[in-house]
Amino acid sequence: MRPPFMGFVRYDKDDLERLLADKKARLAQEVASEMAYFLADDDQSRITSQVLTGNAQQCLTDTVNLTQPQLLVLGTHGRQGISRLLIGSVATTFLSTLPCDVLVAR
Structure with missing residues (x-):
């Protein structure tokens, strides 16, 4: 990469x-x-x-697969307006695809 x-x-x-x-x-x-x-x-x-x-998603996925953590903590960027209700695409992907718990903080 x-x-x-x-x-x-x-x-x-x-x-x-x-x-x-x-x-x-x-x-x-x-x-x-x-x-x-x-x-x-x-x-x-x-x-x-x-x-x-x-690529952030690939780097994080590879690292999680290598280290096998119990918890992955991700930060998202602050947004304005309606996008504040949504989280980033990388964080959204990780919520359902990783084999560990994921905590997303704004």
Whole structure:
């Protein structure tokens, strides 16, 4: 799976792989820092995080199949008007297709 719009980028394969690896490393460090702050008073050894690229639905499905969690928690974007009553398409798909419980929070 490739990040969106990668077809427009003109780098050779080695440069592109290095750029993606650098970006993922920076994001992983930022996620680790934020999680450490958020979970400062909790047992952090039971929490893991990953930075994945590609289609959100496929990445989450693959990760759930690999890790077999008891609960998947998804956040949805806030919407205006009638769309506030609906949840996102990714969250809707997960409500009925995953082999674990799903909690959707707005």
